[in-house]
Amino acid sequence: MRRSVVRALSRPLVLAAAAAVLPLVSAAPAAADSIVIGGFPVDVSQSPWTVALSSRDRFGGTRAGQFCDGVAVGPTTVLTAAHCLDEEVLSGPVEQVRDLKVIAGRTDLRAREGREIAVQDAWVNPDYDRDSNAGDFAVLSLAESLPENSAIQMAPAGDPAYEPGTAAVVYGWGDTSGTGDYATGLRGARLHVLSDALCERAYPGGGDGEYRAESMLCAGEVLGGRDACQGDSGGPLVARGRLVGLVSWGSGCGRSGSPGVYTRVSDVLTKLGWGTTARAPRDGA
Ligand code: ARG
Numbered sequence: 001m002r003r004s005v006v007r008a009l010s011r012p013l014v015l016a017a018a019a020a021v022l023p024l025v026s027a028a029p030a031a032a033d034s035i036v037i038g039g040f041p042v043d044v045s046q047s048p049w050t051v052a053l054s055s056r057d058r059f060g061g062t063r064a065g066q067f068c069d070g071v072a073v074g075p076t077t078v079l080t081a082a083h084c085l086d087e088e089v090l091s092g093p094v095e096q097v098r099d100l101k102v103i104a105g106r107t108d109l110r111a112r113e114g115r116e117i118a119v120q121d122a123w124v125n126p127d128y129d130r131d132s133n134a135g136d137f138a139v140l141s142l143a144e145s146l147p148e149n150s151a152i153q154m155a156p157a158g159d160p161a162y163e164p165g166t167a168a169v170v171y172g173w174g175d176t177s178g179t180g181d182y183a184t185g186l187r188g189a190r191l192h193v194l195s196d197a198l199c200e201r202a203y204p205g206g207g208d209g210e211y212r213a214e215s216m217l218c219a220g221e222v223l224g225g226r227d228a229c230q231g232d233s234g235g236p237l238v239a240r241g242r243l244v245g246l247v248s249w250g251s252g253c254g255r256s257g258s259p260g261v262y263t264r265v266s267d268v269l270t271k272l273g274w275g276t277t278a279r280a281p282r283d284g285a
Contacts, residue, residue, distance in 0.1 A: 036172050037254035038226035039189035044107040044114070049152035049243070050171040050186065050236055051078060052103040054116070058090055063184060064109040064116075069172045069235030070102055071243055073154055074280030075145040078102055078119075080234030081246055081263065082128035082138045094122045104146050108185045109173060118143040125271065132210040136248040136263045138234075139272070139280075155242035156276035157266035164195040168219055168239040170247060170260070174231030178253040182231050189226045193239060194218045194259050202251075202258055209249055215267045217245045220259030227260045229253035237262050 044050065049072040056065035068084035085094045094100065100122065105114025121141040128135045155161040161168075171188045175181055196211070199218030203211035211218065219237055220227050228235070228247040237245030245262025252258055268274075274281055 036170055036174060036183070036187040036189040036227070036232055037176065037178060037229050038221075039176065039187040042107070042171060042186045042188040044105055044186050047169075047171050047186070047188070047236070047238070048072070048105065048147070048150045051146075052106070052109065052173055053080060053084060053234060054101045054103050055090070055097050055099050057099045058097060062110075063173070063182060064103055064106070065099070065101075066103070066109050066173050066182075066231070068231070068233045069174070069247065070140060071152060071234070071236040071246065072104065072146050072150040073243065074151050075148075076120075076142040077151075077280035078140040078142060079243075079246060079265075079268065080138050080140060081248055082125050082136045083130075083133070083248070084234045085122055085124050085138050094124070102140065102142060102146075104150060110184050115147065117146065127271070132205070132212055133249045133261070134210075134212045134215045135267075135271070137246055137268050137271075151279070152236065152238065152243045153241070153279065154265045154269055154274075155239070155244045156269060159240075159242060159244075159266070161239040161242050161244050162193060162217065162264075162266065164193050164198075166193040166239045167191075168193055168237050168244065170219070170228045170232065170235065170237045170245075172228060172232030172235040172247060174233070174235075174247075175229035175253065178229055180230075189228070191219045191221060191226050191237075191260070193244070194220060194222070198222075199259060199261065203261065209251065209261070211261060215264055216248070217262040217264040218259045219245065219262060220254075222256070224254050224256030224258070227254040
């Protein structure tokens with residue numbers, strides 16, 4: 001019983017699932033100044049690669065159906081988190097979500113600006129491990145091209161953007177307090193890439209999620225306060241102008257000693273066989 005509660009707290013949860021199975025999420029202490037926790041408003045023109053994942057059918061229309069985020073890495077290619085497309089999140093298999101879309105170019109989810117583009121194909125990493133959360137990524141192929149210059153470059157292995165101490169920004173429309181205050185406007189939070197050693201200590205495994213340096217990246221502030229949170233999953237962590245992480249999981253939001261854990265983008269490149277191109281192949285450019 002206790003184990004399942006501990007597991008649940010550290011499990012990736014999108015907002016609907018969080019509300020449904022995890023009332024305890026609200027027991028997490030709200031961060032001091034609460035993005036995204038500890039964040040600031042962002043106009044999407046400053047991060048055009050950040051897109052919202054939407055299904056009004058499954059998540060209702062008040063926030064345009066937003067339930068996770070994604071990152072444009074090519075004209076018709078978007079990366080997101082595997083757990084975003086879980087059956088328990090979507091109340092069924094992803095193929096059955098008829099109105100799965102990405103929303104690009106819209107800062108405020110209540111506005112009409114930007115474009116909504118249908119997802120033609122969703123490929124979920126078959127090696128995604130729900131126990132450790134390793135391999136938390138999926139690739140969405142869009143029915144139409146995103147506006148020009150929406151895509152961000154991915155940082156290949158060895159890129160200095162991965163070095164601990166590097167300044168980074170996470171973007172998203174997720175919870176801004178840890179208590180279910182989902183943003184309507186896009187937000188960002190300034191963080192730093194943290195060392196693998198720190199994250200291994202924070203998440204040694206044994207029921208509380210497990211940090212795996214080869215496939216995960218850890219970012220936040222040593223004292224907490226700035227972090228991604230529920231609803232930000234799949235969204236970008238950007239350092240030196242390149243994509244280094246996808247929002248994946250964490251224990252609570254913004255807590256000191258429990259940094260945010262991200263899918264390591266260099267590992268995604270390797271696993272997808274995209275090499276060090278920093279661009280989605282099959283997708284021009
Ligand atoms: N799993 C969450 C989601 O689905 C993201 C959690 C990130 N948590 C954190 N403390 N950085 O939206």
